[in-house]
Amino acid sequence: MSVRRCTFASSATGQYPFDLKFGARILKATRNLNAPVPSSIQRLRGSILREVSRSFYLSIRLLPGPLRDPIALAYLLARATDTIADTAEIEVPLRLEKLRTLAALIQGGRPAEASDTFESFAALQNNAAERALLERLPNCLAWLDALPDDDRQDIRAVLSRINEGQTLDVERFPDGKQIVALATSAELDRYTYLVAGCVGEFWTHVCFRHLPRFTSESQGTMLDRGVAYGRGLQLVNILRDLGADMRMGRCYLPAEQLQSVGLTPAELRENAAGAEPVIRAWREKAEQGLVAGAEYACAIAPWRVRFATVLPALLGIRTLALLRDAGPRVFQKKVKMERSEVRRIMFTLTSRLASPATIRALALKLSS
Numbered sequence: 060m061s062v063r064r065c066t067f068a069s070s071a072t073g074q075y076p077f078d079l080k081f082g083a084r085i086l087k088a089t090r091n092l093n094a095p096v097p098s099s100i101q102r103l104r105g106s107i108l109r110e111v112s113r114s115f116y117l118s119i120r121l122l123p124g125p126l127r128d129p130i131a132l133a134y135l136l137a138r139a140t141d142t143i144a145d146t147a148e149i150e151v152p153l154r155l156e157k158l159r160t161l162a163a164l165i166q167g168g169r170p171a172e173a174s175d176t177f178e179s180f181a182a183l184q185n186n187a188a189e190r191a192l193l194e195r196l197p198n199c200l201a202w203l204d205a206l207p208d209d210d211r212q213d214i215r216a217v218l219s220r221i222n223e224g225q226t227l228d229v230e231r232f233p234d235g236k237q238i239v240a241l242a243t244s245a246e247l248d249r250y251t252y253l254v255a256g257c258v259g260e261f262w263t264h265v266c267f268r269h270l271p272r273f274t275s276e277s278q279g280t281m282l283d284r285g286v287a288y289g290r291g292l293q294l295v296n297i298l299r300d301l302g303a304d305m306r307m308g309r310c311y312l313p314a315e316q317l318q319s320v321g322l323t324p325a326e327l328r329e330n331a332a333g334a335e336p337v338i339r340a341w342r343e344k345a346e347q348g349l350v351a352g353a354e355y356a357c358a359i360a361p362w363r364v365r366f367a368t369v370l371p372a373l374l375g376i377r378t379l380a381l382l383r384d385a386g387p388r389v390f391q392k393k394v395k396m397e398r399s400e401v402r403r404i405m406f407t408l409t410s411r412l413a414s415p416a417t418i419r420a421l422a423l424k425l426s427s
Contacts, residue, residue, distance in 0.1 A: 065221055066255035066293045067134060068141035078179035091286055099198040100205075104131050107195060110188035111138055118370075121363045126268035130208040132202055133261060136165060136214065139177075139196055143187045144225040145356050147307070151233045155226065162222040164200055166215055209268060217261035224253030235308035240324035244313045247341075251285065255293035259285025259355075266364065276358045284355040288372065289350020294341055295375045298382055301338075302390040317347060331387035341380055345427070349375045353422045366413040373404055373418070377425040 071192055103213045108115040108131055125280050143158050155181055172378065181193035192199075203211055227250065232239055242245050263285045267275045274281060296309045297304075304311065310324040315322060316337045356369030374396065381394045411417040 065137050065216075066289060066296060067221065067227065067258040068137040075419045089098075092255075099195070100202045103135060103195060103202060104196055106126065107188070107192055108135060111135070111192055120303055121367045123270065123364065126265060128202075128345065129206060129214060129265050130262070132206070133214045133217060134197065136200055136203070136218055137190060139192050139199065140165075140218070140222055140225055142184065142186075142193065143180065144229050146184065146303060147235070149180075150235050151229060153180075154229055158222065158226060158229065162195065162218070162226075164196075165203065165222075210265070213261055213264050215270065215330075217257050220257040224250055227253070228318070232307070232309045238305065238308050238310055238327075239319050240310035240312060240314040242313060243315050246275045247311060247313055248290070250311070251290040251297075253292040255289035256286040257289065257290035259287070259352075263369070266359075270361065270364070272360045273364070274358045274360060279354060281358065284351045284358075287348045288352030288355055289348075291345045291352060292371055292375055293343035294348065295378055295382075298342060298345065298389070299378060300336065300393055303393065305390065306383045312341070327411070328390065330391040335386070342383060346376065346379055349379070350422065356413070357418050362412040362414075365418075366408055369403070369418050370408065373408075373421050373425055374401065376422055380426055 063254070077420060096361060104119075104127070109118065112134070115134055115292045119127050119134075122130065130273055140158060140161055143154055143161065146154060157177065177193045177196045181190045184190040184193060203214060206214070230272055231241070241250070260282055263278065267278050267281075271375065301312070303384065305327060312324070312327070312334065314324060317327070317334060320333055320336055322333050352372035353369060353376075356365050356372065359365040377400070379396060383397065385392070385394050404425075407421060
C-alpha cells in the first residue's frame with residue numbers, strides 16, 4: 060500500500076479526479092512533448108509519466124517547453140523514491156537500503172549496490188505503472204546526466220531534501236503496530252518543508268531561470284511564497300488522511316500539542332473531537348500557505364504557468380473547507396471533492412485564462 064507522503068510525488072493535482080478528455084481541451088495551444096530525443100527519454104516523458112500520473116502529465120503539457128524536462132524528471136524521481144519509501148509490504152531495512160542507494164545515485168554517486176538495478180525491487184510492486192518506472196530508473200539517471208548543469212543541480216537539491224523527509228518517515232513509522240506521533244510542532248514544520256516546501260523553491264528557481272518574463276516580483280518574495288505554498292499543500296494531505304494514517308500507526312499531529320488538550324495519540328480514535336483545537340490550528344496554517352500559493356500564482360505572467368501553479372491551491376482551499384465541515388468524521392471517512400466540482404473550477408480558470416481576479420474570486424468562494 061502506498062500512502063504517497065511527498066506532495067510533489069503525489070502531484071498536488073493528482074489528489075483529485077482530472078478528466079483526461081476535459082483536460083485535452085485545454086491543451087490545444089500547447090506544443091507537442093515529442094521533440095527529437097532518445098527513445099528512452101521519450102518514453103519517460105511520455106507514456107511513463109502519463110501512466111504514473113495522468114493529471115501531472117497534463118500539467119506538464121501546459122508548461123512552456125524549457126520547464127517541462129526538469130520538472131517532469133524531478134517528479135519521476137520523487138515518485139520513484141516515494142514508491143520505495145511507501146511500499147509497506149517490504150521490510151523496513153530493505154526499503155531504507157534501496158532508498159539510500161537511489162538517493163546516492165541521484166546525487167551522482169556510484170555506490171556498490173548500484174550494480175544491482177532496481178528490477179528486483181520493481182518486481183515486488185503491485186502497481187504496474189510504478190513497476191515500469193522503477194525498471195527504468197537507469198534511464199531516469201541518464202536523463203538527469205544529460206540535462207544542463209543548472210537544471211541538474213536544482214533537481215539534485217530538491218531530491219536531497221525530499222529523500223531526507225522520506226527516510227525520516229520510514230524510520231519514524233517502522234511497522235504500524237503501535238501509534239507513533241511526531242513529538243513537536245517544529246518536527247512537523249521541518250517535515251512539511253522537506254517533502255513539499257522545498258518543491259516551491261525548486262519550481263521558483265527553474266521558472267526564474269527559464270522564463271525571462273516569469274514575474275515582476277522579486278525572487279526572494281516568490282521563494283518565500285513557494286515554500287509556504289508547498290507546506291500548505293502537504294498539511295492538506297496530512298489533515299485529509301488523519302484517519303487512514305492512524306490506522307497505519309502514523310500520527311502527524313504533534314504529541315506535545317495533543318498533550319496540551321489532554322490526549323495521547325492512541326486516544327485520538329476514541330476522542331477525535333477533543334483534538335479539534337489542534338486540528339483547527341494546523342488547518343488555519345494550511346490555509347495561510349494556500350493563500351500564499353494563490354498570490355504566488357497571481358504574480359506569474361504566462362497564463363499557462365499560472366494555471367498549472369494555482370490549480371492545486373484552489374483544490375486545496377476547497378478541501379480544507381470540506382475538512383472543516385466534516386469535523387471529527389475525518390477520522391472515519393476520507394474527504395474528497397466531487398469530480399463535477401473539479402471540472403467547474405478548471406473550466407472557470409481556463410475560460411478566463413486564470414486571471415488574477417478570477418483566482419482571488421475563486422479562492423474566496425471555495426473557502427466558504
